[in-house]
Amino acid sequence: MTKEILLSTRNLHKSYGKKESKFDALKGIDLEIDEGETVAIIGKSGSGKSTLMHLLALLDRPTSGTIKLNGISTNRLKNKRLNHLRNKEFGFVFQSFFMNADDTVLNNVILPLKIAGLGYRERKRRAMEALQIVEIEDKAKNKANDLSGGQKQRVCIARAIVNNPKVIFADEPTGNLDSVTGDKITKLLFDLNKDKGITLIIVTHDEDIASKCKRQIRITDGKVISDSNIKKGQK
Amino acid sequence: MKTLDIIKSANQNLLRNKLRTVLTVLAIFIGSFTIILNTAIQTGVNSFINGQVEAYGGDGYVIIMSADTMNALGDQMGVSSGEPKEYDPDKIQNSATPISEKQLDELNELSSIEKNSIQPMHNVSISYATSDKTDKKYILEASILPPGEVNIDTVAGVKPDLDSEENQITLPPNYASVLGYDSEEAIVGQTITLAVQDQVTLAYTDFEAKVVGVQASGIITQNSALINRVLGDEIYEENTKYYPENMKNQVYSVSAEFRYKDYSAEEVKDQLKEIGLVGMTVDDIVGSIQSFFDVIITVFNIFGMIALLTAAIGIINTLFMSVQERTREIGLDKALGMPSSEVFLSFTVEAVSLGFWGSLLGTGVAMAAGFGANAIFHAAGGFLEAFPTFQLVEFTPYNVIMLMLVIMLVAFLAGTLPAQKAASKDPIDALRYE
Numbered sequence: 014m015t016k017e018i019l020l021s022t023r024n025l026h027k028s029y030g031k032k033e034s035k036f037d038a039l040k041g042i043d044l045e046i047d048e049g050e051t052v053a054i055i056g057k058s059g060s061g062k063s064t065l066m067h068l069l070a071l072l073d074r075p076t077s078g079t080i081k082l083n084g085i086s087t088n089r090l091k092n093k094r095l096n097h098l099r100n101k102e103f104g105f106v107f108q109s110f111f112m113n114a115d116d117t118v119l120n121n122v123i124l125p126l127k128i129a130g131l132g133y134r135e136r137k138r139r140a141m142e143a144l145q146i147v148e149i150e151d152k153a154k155n156k157a158n159d160l161s162g163g164q165k166q167r168v169c170i171a172r173a174i175v176n177n178p179k180v181i182f183a184d185e186p187t188g189n190l191d192s193v194t195g196d197k198i199t200k201l202l203f204d205l206n207k208d209k210g211i212t213l214i215i216v217t218h219d220e221d222i223a224s225k226c227k228r229q230i231r232i233t234d235g236k237v238i239s240d241s242n243i244k245k246g247q248k
Numbered sequence: 249m250k251t252l253d254i255i256k257s258a259n260q261n262l263l264r265n266k267l268r269t270v271l272t273v274l275a276i277f278i279g280s281f282t283i284i285l286n287t288a289i290q291t292g293v294n295s296f297i298n299g300q301v302e303a304y305g306g307d308g309y310v311i312i313m314s315a316d317t318m319n320a321l322g323d324q325m326g327v328s329s330g331e332p333k334e335y336d337p338d339k340i341q342n343s344a345t346p347i348s349e350k351q352l353d354e355l356n357e358l359s360s361i362e363k364n365s366i367q368p369m370h371n372v373s374i375s376y377a378t379s380d381k382t383d384k385k386y387i388l389e390a391s392i393l394p395p396g397e398v399n400i401d402t403v404a405g406v407k408p409d410l411d412s413e414e415n416q417i418t419l420p421p422n423y424a425s426v427l428g429y430d431s432e433e434a435i436v437g438q439t440i441t442l443a444v445q446d447q448v449t450l451a452y453t454d455f456e457a458k459v460v461g462v463q464a465s466g467i468i469t470q471n472s473a474l475i476n477r478v479l480g481d482e483i484y485e486e487n488t489k490y491y492p493e494n495m496k497n498q499v500y501s502v503s504a505e506f507r508y509k510d511y512s513a514e515e516v517k518d519q520l521k522e523i524g525l526v527g528m529t530v531d532d533i534v535g536s537i538q539s540f541f542d543v544i545i546t547v548f549n550i551f552g553m554i555a556l557l558t559a560a561i562g563i564i565n566t567l568f569m570s571v572q573e574r575t576r577e578i579g580l581d582k583a584l585g586m587p588s589s590e591v592f593l594s595f596t597v598e599a600v601s602l603g604f605w606g607s608l609l610g611t612g613v614a615m616a617a618g619f620g621a622n623a624i625f626h627a628a629g630g631f632l633e634a635f636p637t638f639q640l641v642e643f644t645p646y647n648v649i650m651l652m653l654v655i656m657l658v659a660f661l662a663g664t665l666p667a668q669k670a671a672s673k674d675p676i677d678a679l680r681y682e
């Protein structure tokens with residue numbers, strides 16, 4: 014069984030600022046990530062993990078280099094197309110949740126479908142389904158702000174899977190959680206990979222979580238210093 | 249995102265900071281209330297003035313007299329140069345001059361004057377009016393109905409039929425009860441008596457007239473009854489029966505209709521001037537009232553616009569604050585695939601919603617105030633009691649809807665600034681912002 018390449022990058026550079034204050038956050042990243050993989054991007058704070066994830070998730074454009082999604086270069090795609098790709102193909106989980114605190118749990122989960130322009134009934138049905146998967150459907154009508162940290166992250170995972178994405182990008186998903194809750198959230202993410210074949214790209218500095226992934230990519234100062242997937246033979 | 253969802257969430261967002269929203273809506277309310285009420289007053293007064301203009305004879309109505317008569321009138325009223333004039337024995341000066349037969353013929357041939365619309369303005373003089381329901385006699389002024397499409401506001405019945413063979417009269421207000429009838433409706437269709445005194449024998453000659461209607465109060469057609477032509481001619485004949493033959497048919501002024509659709513008032517006056525006549529249109533008579541009134545309204549509208557401008561600044565402020573507060577939310581929306589154009593749209597929809605609610609409130613309160621004022625002014629003792637057909641405040645759906653749309657447009661324009669800021673937010677910056 015040959016696996017399709019989902020994401021690949023070639024000589025990816027990202028700099029912030031101009032002239033004297035110019036800072037190179039990424040200095041030539043080459044990667045290939047297959048469909049269905051679980052990938053941990055590990056590194057110290059400030060090493061460029063989030064920057065890399067934002068580029069892979071098409072939230073930002075590289076200063077130079079290319080990113081291919083399903084073999085198609087994304088560099089020249091219009092913003093409209095990128096918006097559509099993120100909305101349809103990606104799910105996002107962030108360290109600090111990013112929820113609309115005053116809104117209900119259900120409305121938070123519905124958001125990607127609302128942006129997609131789905132009808133009210135259909136999006137409610139699918140959001141309830143997603144909430145069932147993360148086992149928090151009984152809190153659907155609660156205000157997001159009234160939940161505990163672990164519950165919030167479950168809601169965020171529900172939001173990330175509500176659009177049936179190909180890949181979930183998780184930036185320090187357990188960073189704000191205690192270790193027991195964090196383990197549960199991690200398990201939930203890996204179950205999604207197993208049951209639905211969703212590719213996981215997890216940014217973390219937690220070695221425990223990283224070791225649960227099939228593949229670990231270590232980043233220091235904007236460069237890949239090790240990749241457990243040696244068969245790919247990075248330069 | 250669906251348009252309906254955008255509108256819904258815009259309104260939900262407005263409810264998040266209720267105090268701020270209420271204050272902004274209030275500012276828009278003040279501006280829109282002022283402008284909407286002003287416009288309604290303007291509409292009310294203008295339609296009343298137009299009604300009066302029509303009562304006078306409509307758009308094509310012109311009163312014509314000889315240039316000499318006009319000069320004489322001018323001299324008497326002191327609007328001419330004031331220079332003493334030398335006596336010229338060949339000219340009748342400083343006194344009214346009749347319109348000659350020749351001028352009348354020429355007048356009928358003018359291209360701007362409707363053929364055969366010319367009607368001599370005979371002064372008819374009645375001594376009193378009475379009816380068989382009362383012994384009392386009441387002084388009554390009467391004039392012959394002008395030709396053309398004259399609109400007379402009546403509280404009962406109709407205006408006289410100018411060309412009818414029967415003697416017809418439309419009474420001024422208040423005559424029904426003194427002539428012995430319970431109501432204005434009751435006197436319609438009844439016959440009353442008009443008496444004219446013989447200047448020599450002092451005996452009275454009675455004329456029967458059928459009441460066809462009772463007029464509403466107005467500014468211009470005052471307390472004068474309107475009669476049709478047969479009755480007018482009979483009374484005029486009685487009034488002038490001792491006049492020498494050549495004076496009987498003397499006409500000092502005539503009313504006529506001009507072809508106002510094809511000729512301007514100025515063109516008519518120019519044509520009249522060539523045959524030694526002067527014309528006065530309805531605009532000459534009531535136009536100045538209207539323009540004076542328009543100035544007042546314009547001043548009030550400027551106040552309204554200043555209020556609206558302040559409100560627009562309020563909208564800009566409110567939305568800038570809300571863009572600031574919602575930085576993360578906007579970033580999340582964009583990360584999850586919302587296009588910048590929809591972010592822009594959702595903020596402008598918020599602005600338009602503010603405009604909508606503010607102007608709706610303004611319209612509602614202005615209408616309540618307007619109808620209330622109309623009712624109070626027309627109630628017994630109110631200053632418009634005598635003018636039942638005059639609606640001081642008149643709302644037309646067109647005006648109200650147009651004004652609301654304009655206010656929403658202003659709100660939209662104000663909203664574009666903050667909306668642009670929101671739309672240009674980078675999702676990454678927003679997500680890093682903690």
Ligand SMILES: Nc1ncnc2c1ncn2[C@@H]1O[C@H](COP(=O)(O)OP(=O)(O)O)[C@@H](O)[C@H]1O
Pocket residue numbers: 029030036038056057058059060061062063064065
């Ligand atoms: N918008 C920015 N402007 C300037 N520097 C930035 C910006 N975003 C990130 N950086 C810098 O880039 C480096 C990498 O950041 P980041 O990818 O967030 O690191 P990590 O997620 O590994 O902690 C850091 O030194 C950070 O200060």
Ligand SMILES: [Mg+2]
Pocket residue numbers: 062063064
């Ligand atoms: Mg980071």
